[in-house]
Amino acid sequence: MKSIRSTLSLLAIVVVGHTVIAQAQDPLPSWNDGAAKEAIVNFVQTTTQTGGANFVPPEERIATFDNDGCLWAEQPMYFQAFFVFDRIKSLAPQHPEWKDKEPFASVLRGDMKSALSGGEHALIEMAMATHAGMTTEEFETIVTDWIATARHPKTGRLYTEMVYQPMLELLAYLRANGFKTFIVSGGGIEFMRPWTEKVYGIPPEQVIGSSIKTQFEVRDGKPVLVRLPEMDFVDDGAGKPVGIQMHIGRRPIAAFGNSDGDLQMLQWTAAGPGARLCLYVHHTDAEREWAYDRKSSIGKLDRGLDEAPKRGWLVVSMQRDWKFIFPFEGN
Amino acid sequence: MKSIRSTLSLLAIVVVGHTVIAQAQDPLPSWNDGAAKEAIVNFVQTTTQTGGANFVPPEERIATFDNDGCLWAEQPMYFQAFFVFDRIKSLAPQHPEWKDKEPFASVLRGDMKSALSGGEHALIEMAMATHAGMTTEEFETIVTDWIATARHPKTGRLYTEMVYQPMLELLAYLRANGFKTFIVSGGGIEFMRPWTEKVYGIPPEQVIGSSIKTQFEVRDGKPVLVRLPEMDFVDDGAGKPVGIQMHIGRRPIAAFGNSDGDLQMLQWTAAGPGARLCLYVHHTDAEREWAYDRKSSIGKLDRGLDEAPKRGWLVVSMQRDWKFIFPFEGN
Numbered sequence: 001m002k003s004i005r006s007t008l009s010l011l012a013i014v015v016v017g018h019t020v021i022a023q024a025q026d027p028l029p030s031w032n033d034g035a036a037k038e039a040i041v042n043f044v045q046t047t048t049q050t051g052g053a054n055f056v057p058p059e060e061r062i063a064t065f066d067n068d069g070c071l072w073a074e075q076p077m078y079f080q081a082f083f084v085f086d087r088i089k090s091l092a093p094q095h096p097e098w099k100d101k102e103p104f105a106s107v108l109r110g111d112m113k114s115a116l117s118g119g120e121h122a123l124i125e126m127a128m129a130t131h132a133g134m135t136t137e138e139f140e141t142i143v144t145d146w147i148a149t150a151r152h153p154k155t156g157r158l159y160t161e162m163v164y165q166p167m168l169e170l171l172a173y174l175r176a177n178g179f180k181t182f183i184v185s186g187g188g189i190e191f192m193r194p195w196t197e198k199v200y201g202i203p204p205e206q207v208i209g210s211s212i213k214t215q216f217e218v219r220d221g222k223p224v225l226v227r228l229p230e231m232d233f234v235d236d237g238a239g240k241p242v243g244i245q246m247h248i249g250r251r252p253i254a255a256f257g258n259s260d261g262d263l264q265m266l267q268w269t270a271a272g273p274g275a276r277l278c279l280y281v282h283h284t285d286a287e288r289e290w291a292y293d294r295k296s297s298i299g300k301l302d303r304g305l306d307e308a309p310k311r312g313w314l315v316v317s318m319q320r321d322w323k324f325i326f327p328f329e330g331n
Numbered sequence: 332m333k334s335i336r337s338t339l340s341l342l343a344i345v346v347v348g349h350t351v352i353a354q355a356q357d358p359l360p361s362w363n364d365g366a367a368k369e370a371i372v373n374f375v376q377t378t379t380q381t382g383g384a385n386f387v388p389p390e391e392r393i394a395t396f397d398n399d400g401c402l403w404a405e406q407p408m409y410f411q412a413f414f415v416f417d418r419i420k421s422l423a424p425q426h427p428e429w430k431d432k433e434p435f436a437s438v439l440r441g442d443m444k445s446a447l448s449g450g451e452h453a454l455i456e457m458a459m460a461t462h463a464g465m466t467t468e469e470f471e472t473i474v475t476d477w478i479a480t481a482r483h484p485k486t487g488r489l490y491t492e493m494v495y496q497p498m499l500e501l502l503a504y505l506r507a508n509g510f511k512t513f514i515v516s517g518g519g520i521e522f523m524r525p526w527t528e529k530v531y532g533i534p535p536e537q538v539i540g541s542s543i544k545t546q547f548e549v550r551d552g553k554p555v556l557v558r559l560p561e562m563d564f565v566d567d568g569a570g571k572p573v574g575i576q577m578h579i580g581r582r583p584i585a586a587f588g589n590s591d592g593d594l595q596m597l598q599w600t601a602a603g604p605g606a607r608l609c610l611y612v613h614h615t616d617a618e619r620e621w622a623y624d625r626k627s628s629i630g631k632l633d634r635g636l637d638e639a640p641k642r643g644w645l646v647v648s649m650q651r652d653w654k655f656i657f658p659f660e661g662n
Contacts, residue, residue, distance in 0.1 A: 059534055136576055180536070193580045203390055204580030205511070205536075214576060216569040216595055223598045225576050238547040245467055245545060245556050247578060249524045249535030264547055267554045 027173040030166040030324040036279075036316045040170065043277040047253065048177045054275040056253055058178040063254040063277075064244060064265060065171070067185035067192060067209075069299040070258045070281050071200060072163040073152075075290040077116070077298055079159045080187050081123075083146055085112060087130035095129075104129070128229035131188060132212055136225040143194045157328065160199045164281075165327045167256075171200055174254070182206045182252075184244055186236035186261055190227075208243045210235045240265035258283065259299040263307065270311060278313040280304055285319035288329070358504040361497040361655045367610075367647045371501065374608040378584065379508050385606040387584055389509040394585040394608075395575060395596060396502070398516035398523060398540075400630040401589045401612050402531060403494040404483075406621040408447070408629060410490045411518050412454075414477055416443060418461035426460075435460070459560035462519060463543055467556040474525045488659065491530045495612075496658045498587075502531055510585070513537045515575055517567035517592055521558075539574045541566045571596035589614065590630040594638065601642060609644040611635055616650040619660070 031037040046054040047061065068074040088098070088107045098104035103122040106115035115122065131139065152162055171181050183192060183202055189209030196202045211232040214225045235243040241264050244252065254277040255262070255269035266278040280301065283292050294302040308315045318325060362368040377385040378392065399405040419429070419438045429435035434453040437446035446453065462470065483493055502512050514523060514533055520540030527533045544559040566574040572595050575583065585608040586593070586600035597609040611632065614623050625633040639646045649656060 059528065062536075189577075189580070197390065205393075205578065207580060211577065214573050216572045216599070218598070223572065223595065223602045225572055225599075241547045241554065241556055242545050246520075246542065247536065249520070249538060264554065267549070268547070268556075271554045 027176070028166065028169045030169055030322060032321050032323050034321055036314050036321045039314055040173075040277065040279075043254070043275060044173065044177050044179075047275050056274065060250065060253065061174075061177070061179040062182065062248060062250055062252040063174050063179045064182045064184040064208075064248075064252045064256070064269070065167070066257040066259070066262045066265070067183050067187055069283065070164075070256055070262070071167050071171075071183070072159065073289060074299050075292070076154070077112075078187065079152075079162075080191050081112075081116075082150065082153075082159075083143070083191065084126050084130050085115070086146060086150060087142070088126060091130065124231070127188075128212070131191075132227045132229035134227055136190065136214060136227060139190055139227055140194050143191055147195050157326075160195055161328055162326060163199060164322070165324045165329070166322045167281075168200070168327070170256075171202070175201065179254070180206065182208060182244075182248060184208045184235065184240050184255075184265060186210055186234070186239075188212075189235070208235055208247045210239075236261045238264045241268035244268065253277070255279070256281070257304070259301050260303050263304050266304070266307075266313060270313070278308075278311070280308055280313060280315045282315050282317050284317045285322075285325065287319075288325045289318055291319075358507070359497065359500050361500055361653060363652050363654050365652055367645050367652045370645055371504075371608065371610075374585070374606060375504065375508050375510075378606050387605065391581065391584065392505075392508070392510040393513065393579060393581055393583040394505050394510045395513045395515040395539075395579075395583045395587070395600070396498070397588040397590070397593045397596070398514050398518055400614065401495075401587055401593070402498050402502075402514070403490065404620060405630050406623070407485070408443070409518065410483075410493075411522050412443075412447075413481065413484075413490075414474070414522065415457050415461050416446070417477060417481060418473070419457060422461065455562065458519075459543070462522075463558045463560035465558055467521065467545060467558060470521055470558055471525050474522055478526050488657075491526055492659055493657060494530060495653075496655045496660070497653045498612075499531070499658070501587075502533070505585070506532065511537065513539060513575075513579060513583075515539045515566065515571050515586075515596060517541055517565070517570075519543075520566070539566055539578045541570075567592045569595045572599035575599065584608070586610070587612070588635070590632050591634050592630075594635050597635070597638075597644060601644070609639075609642070611639055611644060611646045613646050613648050615648045616653075616656065618650075619656045620649055622650075 047056040103115040193204040213228040258281040378387040434446040524535040542563045544563045589612040
């Protein structure tokens with residue numbers, strides 16, 4: 001169901017091509033014209049058209065986005081893992097025992113592959129050693145300092161530059177149409193909050209992620225929240241609908257992911273009544289980004305690729321559907 | 332630091348008295364003129380005045396409110412306890428064993444005092460028996476049906492009518508000035524969410540409360556979240572700053588409570604930099620509401636009454652400071 005305005009807008013683009021005029025009218029200029037872009041625009045128009053059959057009141061326009069591999073890149077490993085490794089190196093002088101203790105010893109030797117070979121147990125041990133033991137304010141400062149300076153080993157860019165321009169446009173387009181945009185990520189909630197407002201326009205109260213426990217204490221008369229070395233919640237896979245219910249208390253009408261870790265979030269979103277938009281970002285561009293799916297150890301997309309066509313979910317090919325991937329490409 | 336506009340506005344009220352004109356200018360018409368009302372208005376003006384020394388950008392204007400005894404009444408017991416008892420009566424036919432099993436047997440005999448004599452253990456047992464075992468959607472329907480029909484044993488009013496008119500005005504006044512209002516309650520998060528948007532203008536994603544665990548399942552091809560009989564989080568006392576950090580990720584600049592269960596929330600709020608507003612509602616009106624504080628088993632306010640004057644927190648006397656208490660009084 002395309003509105004007249006939408007049709008006119010598409011015609012304008014066809015007629016005048018990539019001129020300034022078309023760009024000004026196009027809310028998604030970094031998206032190539034095609035089925036994916038059209039489906040997104042149709043969804044927004046149909047859910048926001050007052051009096052329309054699919055109209056959704058503003059307070060129910062909830063859209064949830066995975067972060068790693070959906071809003072920013074995640075190769076050659078989750079960016080938070082680089083943060084963990086950098087923290088281990090910074091903290092090493094206070095932990096002489098790490099020189100002989102795995103997985104820390106491998107990190108200090110620069111052998112990240114061996115460090116990660118210990119699997120989930122090693123990862124959690126490293127996360128706890130670097131994410132706990134300080135106050136929430138101290139951790140916020142640590143993340144803020146790191147994200148402002150750390151650079152990606154391949155591109156040399158700041159990690160916050162390695163966000164997807166088409167997704168930034170999608171976030172802004174949804175918000176301009178009364179949607180409330182949330183992050184629902186397996187990443188650490190307090191690792192994301194210090195920079196998501198600036199980078200994505202998503203405030204801390206709209207960030208959902210994995211967390212460790214915290215404890216209220218009064219230290220020297222000053223109340224603090226101390227971060228404890230104990231997992232509280234894992235916001236991945238079947239945890240995502242749980243996290244959504246806990247934080248939002250309302251089912252999203254649109255959900256965006258890129259891996260099997262987002263499958264249950266998309267299922268949960270799709271199962272509600274009325275118009276729904278479920279979308280997978282498919283990493284298909286080995287030249288401009290990375291190409292991976294069913295066999296990847298990071299951001300594996302296997303079940304999701306089978307489910308999407310059966311359920312009418314969009315699969316966006318980065319190579320085919322995105323004119324630009326990173327903001328710096330256009331410059 | 333009072334702005335010219337505020338001074339003029341106060342003068343207008345003094346000059347014309349309680350006329351329609353004054354009411355139209357007064358954002359808090361159910362508050363008697365006095366130190367409490369003046370402090371609230373001053374706080375809002377000083378934090379929203381662009382260029383002022385105490386200006387707070389809109390995204391940081393976070394205000395948190397306790398619910399029981401702060402936004403609605405809590406006597407002769409928490410309203411959620413009435414819900415629990417009503418649920419036990421409704422579910423009794425499916426639980427013949429409850430006739431001989433405490434605390435259920437006492438509830439079914441109508442002896443609520445005995446039912447509550449088992450302390451926290453008995454309360455949790457009753458809560459789990461009535462709040463778990465169904466999907467989140469089923470529970471929402473149960474709460475919605477109950478809150479629409481159940482009536483308070485003393486006033487005969489719907490529970491949602493027993494909200495405090497001055498606090499409704501305060502919520503609206505803060506929001507009109509760019510504040511984001513949150514509930515931070517020891518009550519069940521999913522017990523509040525079905526009605527807080529309608530009653531308080533607070534959407535589900537801005538409700539923080541105690542919770543039980545939920546689990547994602549696919550039942551007959553349909554994804555559901557099942558409520559499990561296991562506590563997840565207790566949002567009371569030292570839990571309140573933890574809940575605030577988990578859900579909001581930002582320290583409030585204003586906090587409102589009425590009991591020692593709110594003490595740590597007020598401490599946490601007060602400890603941030605810049606202008607802060609911390610306020611206790613003091614139940615001092617035995618005639619229009621209830622009068623209780625240091626010795627009450629429900630909504631005990633003891634440490635808070637000692638701390639407030641030392642720290643410059645407002646203590647609002649319902650008897651002295653509130654012209655009306657409940658919305659129905661004015662009718």
